[in-house]
Amino acid sequence: MFQDFQNQESMFINSVTKACYKNDKSFVHILAKQGNGKLYAIIPAVAANKTPKTVDNLIICRIDLETIEELNNEAGKEYWSLDWLKYVIRQMIDGESYMSLERFKRKINR
Numbered sequence: 700m701f702q703d704f705q706n707q708e709s710m711f712i713n714s715v716t717k718a719c720y721k722n723d724k725s726f727v728h729i730l731a732k733q734g735n736g737k738l739y740a741i742i743p744a745v746a747a748n749k750t751p752k753t754v755d756n757l758i759i760c761r762i763d764l765e766t767i768e769e770l771n772n773e774a775g776k777e778y779w780s781l782d783w784l785k786y787v788i789r790q791m792i793d794g795e796s797y798m799s800l801e802r803f804k805r806k807i808n809r
C-alpha cells in the first residue's frame with residue numbers, strides 16, 4: 700500500500716511537471732485522497748468544470764489550466780526549470796506557497 704501511495708504521488712508530480720514545462724493545457728490534474736492512500740486522476744479540460752463539488756474535501760492538489768500556464772511562464776526553458784517545477788509541485792501538494800525560480804536558483808547555488 701505504501702508503495703502505491705508513493706507511486707500515485709510520483710506520477711502526479713512527473714505528469715504535472717511535463718505539462719507545465721510543455722504548456723500542455725489539455726488536462727486538469729488532480730491528486731485526491733482515497734482510503735488510506737492517494738489517487739492521481741486526469742480530467743480532460745473540456746470536462747473539468749463538471750467535477751462534482753462533493754469531492755472537494757477529498758482533493759489534495761488540483762492543477763488547472765491557469766496554474767499550468769502561470770508555471771510555464773515563470774519556468775521558461777532554463778537549465779533549472781524542470782527541477783524548480785518538481786519542487787513547486789511538491790510544495791503545492793504540501794499546501795505551501797512556492798518560491799520563485801530566481802530564489803530557487805540562488806538557493807541551489809549556495
